Amino acid sequence: MTTESTPAPLSAACPSCGAQVAYAPGTTTLKCGSCGAVRDIASEHLTIREHSYDEWQAKHGGLQVAALTAAVELRCQNCGAQTETTNVSSACQFCGGALVATTVPDGVVQPEAVVPFKVDRDGARDHFKQWVGSRWFAPNSLKEVGSTEGLKGTYIPHWTFDAQTATDYSGQRGDYYYVTRTRTVSDGKGGSRTETYQERRTRWRDASGHVSRFFDDVLVVASHHLERKQLDQMGPWSLADAKPYQDEWVTGYSALRYDVTPRDGAKEARDEMRGVIKGDVERDIGGDEQRIHDMDVTYSEAMFKLVLMPLWIATYLHAGKSFQVLVNANTGKVVGERPYSAVKITLAVIAALVVVAGIVAIVLATRR
Numbered sequence: 018m019t020t021e022s023t024p025a026p027l028s029a030a031c032p033s034c035g036a037q038v039a040y041a042p043g044t045t046t047l048k049c050g051s052c053g054a055v056r057d058i059a060s061e062h063l064t065i066r067e068h069s070y071d072e073w074q075a076k077h078g079g080l081q082v083a084a085l086t087a088a089v090e091l092r093c094q095n096c097g098a099q100t101e102t103t104n105v106s107s108a109c110q111f112c113g114g115a116l117v118a119t120t121v122p123d124g125v126v127q128p129e130a131v132v133p134f135k136v137d138r139d140g141a142r143d144h145f146k147q148w149v150g151s152r153w154f155a156p157n158s159l160k161e162v163g164s165t166e167g168l169k170g171t172y173i174p175h176w177t178f179d180a181q182t183a184t185d186y187s188g189q190r191g192d193y194y195y196v197t198r199t200r201t202v203s204d205g206k207g208g209s210r211t212e213t214y215q216e217r218r219t220r221w222r223d224a225s226g227h228v229s230r231f232f233d234d235v236l237v238v239a240s241h242h243l244e245r246k247q248l249d250q251m252g253p254w255s256l257a258d259a260k261p262y263q264d265e266w267v268t269g270y271s272a273l274r275y276d277v278t279p280r281d282g283a284k285e286a287r288d289e290m291r292g293v294i295k296g297d298v299e300r301d302i303g304g305d306e307q308r309i310h311d312m313d314v315t316y317s318e319a320m321f322k323l324v325l326m327p328l329w330i331a332t333y334l335h336a337g338k339s340f341q342v343l344v345n346a347n348t349g350k351v352v353g354e355r356p357y358s359a360v361k362i363t364l365a366v367i368a369a370l371v372v373v374a375g376i377v378a379i380v381l382a383t384r385r
Contacts, residue, residue: 036050037049037050039268039269040134042136043134047268060260065130065259066322070279070320073279073321077124104271104272105128105172106272126323128262128272131259132259132260135346136345138168138329141168144349145333147351148351170328171328172272172328173243173328174324175238175323175324176239176283176321177235178235178282178321179231179232180290180319181231182229182230182232182290182314182317183227183229184297184314185227186226186228186309186311187223189221189302189308190222190303191219192304193218193220194220195215195216195218196218197214197216198214199211200212221308230290232293236256237282237286239275239282240277241277242276243328243343247352251328258347259324275323287314295312298312327346329346331344340353
């Protein structure tokens with residue numbers, strides 16, 4: 018079952034020449050790729066809303082998995098072709114026209130916010146070239162890779178979670194104290210001598226208490242389409258740049274639908290919150306060391322929303338092999354795969370061994 022949205026599908030045709038328009042990174046306009054005409058994105062009366070997690074879970078929790086696999090049918094306003102997709106936005110496979118979903122399966126959360134592209138395609142290529150040129154132990158030929166073979170602008174879904182937490186804990190506080198001990202050591206002349214020293218010990222006592230903390234915008238990646246390790250390295254994201262979601266911000270780019278359910282996202286967010294709360298408990302216990310036996314965390318006022326984050330996904334060929342690099346289109350940060358030069362690594366190891374051998378030779382010579 019799908020639910021129709023009220024707004025009509027966004028027209029991505031230029032009013033001047035009829036060519037396709039796309040969001041222009043770093044601006045608040047749509048720009049025609051043919052004649053250069055621009056159209057402002059009006060969003061003065063929109064706000065970013067958050068949803069009550071408990072209310073949403075009670076209403077839609079049972080639909081989460083099935084809803085995520087349901088495709089929606091889009092009609093290209095440029096050529097009229099019909100396309101089925103699970104993405105939020107895409108491009109027509111026949112004419113390249115912009116497709117933005119205006120129907121969604123029942124129970125699927127729609128984006129509430131988007132961090133628009135700030136780095137344009139040329140900027141992404143520049144960041145990529147700098148990244149290529151700074152790779153240690155890279156083959157010399159890698160530096161000749163001047164541009165990507167494929168560069169695609171894509172919005173990746175992320176959940177943000179808010180929660181008020183209250184935690185009752187029990188554990189132990191450890192305080193250091195010192196006792197004077199004696200030991201027998203060599204006197205350096207073939208004999209021995211007795212010396213005193215301070216031995217550190219820990220005095221433990223029971224501790225219990227209560228801590229509270231409000232968490233705002235705990236971020237969780239909501240897609241399995243890209244390698245999680247790389248996506249986790251793309252932050253920190255500037256959520257201060259987030260705008261209320263409008264189709265205009267994603268026009269001309271693909272935008273993935275989430276495949277991490279709100280329930281799974283909430284679990285990951287709470288695990289992250291517990292890590293922070295653990296630090297709060299240790300500080301509250303005080304002392305030099307802490308042992309935590311139990312933390313009873315209560316979550317309340319839980320809110321969440323779906324935010325789209327911008328990435329340039331770059332693919333380049335080197336020595337017949339394809340490598341993928343991600344460029345954060347908000348900050349310009351680059352994370353990706355790269356080849357290594359076995360020759361350079363071998364030479365570096367040999368050089369290090371020569372240096373070590375030289376140091377050893379000098380030390381041995383001074384002892385003769």
